[in-house]
Amino acid sequence: MTNRTVLITGCSSGFGKLAVNTFRAGGWNVVATMRSPEKEAELTGLEGVLVTRLDVKDSQSIDAAFEQGAAAFGSIDAVVNNAGYGSNALFEQSPDASVRDIYETNVFGLMNVMRRALPDMRERGSGRIVNVTSMAGLMGLLGNSVYSSSKFAVEGLTEALALEYKPLGVRIVSVAPGAYLTTAFGANTDNYIESGDPQLVEHSQNVRDHFASIVSGGTPQDPQEVADKIYECVTADEVPVHNPVGADAERLSGLIDSLPSRQAFVDAMEQMLLPPAG
Ligand SMILES: NC(=O)c1ccc[n+]([C@@H]2O[C@H](COP(=O)([O-])OP(=O)(O)OC[C@H]3O[C@@H](n4cnc5c(N)ncnc54)[C@H](OP(=O)(O)O)[C@@H]3O)[C@@H](O)[C@H]2O)c1
Incomplete structure (x- = not known):
């Protein structure tokens, strides 16, 4: 037991539930x-697992979950956001309330959790935080523009905070x-x-149909890969700041790195992802 x-x-x-079992199998306590x-039903009552309420949009619930976790197990060594x-929508199809709620959850909610986690980690001079982003945070994903932008925000935040907190041991x-x-x-x-309007609906459908035609087929990826990557990012001695996972995300990341410029990448995506002009 690592304790x-x-x-x-x-x-x-999804990934969160799989990650609970992955950490548990590695001897970790899990909040x-x-x-x-x-x-x-599945996780409640498992030894070394405390199931508790946390809504990332509700700071009181975040405080309570950290306090309950610390009371049950001592300090929180790692956090997985x-x-x-x-x-699924073109930008103009997305109601303002939906855009704001995605940001409240994916960006500000994640920040709420980090705000609660960081002071203790900084004081102890140790800690790991893994932010789950997306392949859509590495490329501007048409048809999912609002989601994509929220994950870009978290990639940028992560990169900046990796630098801010490395000297402090986090x-x-x-x-x-x-x-x-x-x-x-x-x-x-x-x-x-x-x-x-009809033009938007038709454009949205064309974008989606073309995307489906180029990604269809193939065996679905196993979500356990993501739980394993999260575990590795928390437990390995040395970890890169950005960690694509899955054959598709790794291919995309390799393409970004191999092309001579970001514009060359955008041009390649235009060739691949835009439906032929009709
Ligand atoms: N699946 C993919 O292909 C994929 C790819 C790239 C990135 N991701 C990212 O991976 C993460 C996990 O997604 P998943 O694929 O495992 O999907 P999932 O099964 O839908 O899991 C998402 C989890 O987020 C929770 N959640 C939503 N809003 C919340 C809030 N305000 N406070 C606390 N929890 C909240 C959901 O809880 P409820 O049950 O209460 O709704 C659910 O447990 C997400 O950040 C997603 O964007 C997924």
Whole structure:
């Protein structure tokens, strides 16, 4: 037993739930947080796992979860900011309330958790924070522009904070998953592809159809890869700041690194992702 403790957000499903079991298997105590812990069946009562409420938009719930975690296990050694969701829509199709809520969750909610975690870690001179971003935080993903921009924000925040906090002993990194068939792109995703005037609806459909035609087929990626990468980012001695995970995200990241300029990358994406002019 390492007797170390990780707090993870968004553990009701997907990568968060898998990460709870991955850390547990590695001998960690886990504060498995979620918005509705009363609905949780699998994780509740497991030894070394505290299931508790945390809504990233509710600072009181964040304080309470950290306090309960510390009371149960001692200090929180690592935090995984996993909670988040997206939307399928062109920018003009996205209602302002949806845009703001995505930012409240993916960006400001994540900042709320970091604000609570960092002072203790800084005081102890140690700690790890993993921010789950997305392949859409490495490239401007058309058809998911608001989500993409929220994940770019977190990639930038992570890179800046990695520099700010390294001298203080706290390591902050991102994990950028490719596409996985969790609820993130199903039930947990806002969908506005039918909104707006006929030109917008048609353009949205064309973008989506073309995208589907180039990514269709192939075996779905295993979301356990993401949980394993998160675990590695918390436990390995040396970890890069940016960590794409999944064959698709790794290919994309390799392409960005191999091309001579960012514009060359944007040109390549235009060739690949824009539907042929009709
Ligand atoms: N799946 C993919 O292909 C993919 C790719 C790249 C990045 N990601 C990112 O990976 C992360 C996890 O997603 P997933 O794929 O595992 O999907 P998921 O199964 O939908 O998990 C998302 C989790 O976030 C939680 N959540 C949403 N809003 C919250 C809030 N205000 N406070 C606390 N928790 C909140 C959800 O809780 P509820 O059950 O209460 O809604 C759920 O537990 C997200 O940040 C997502 O953007 C996913």
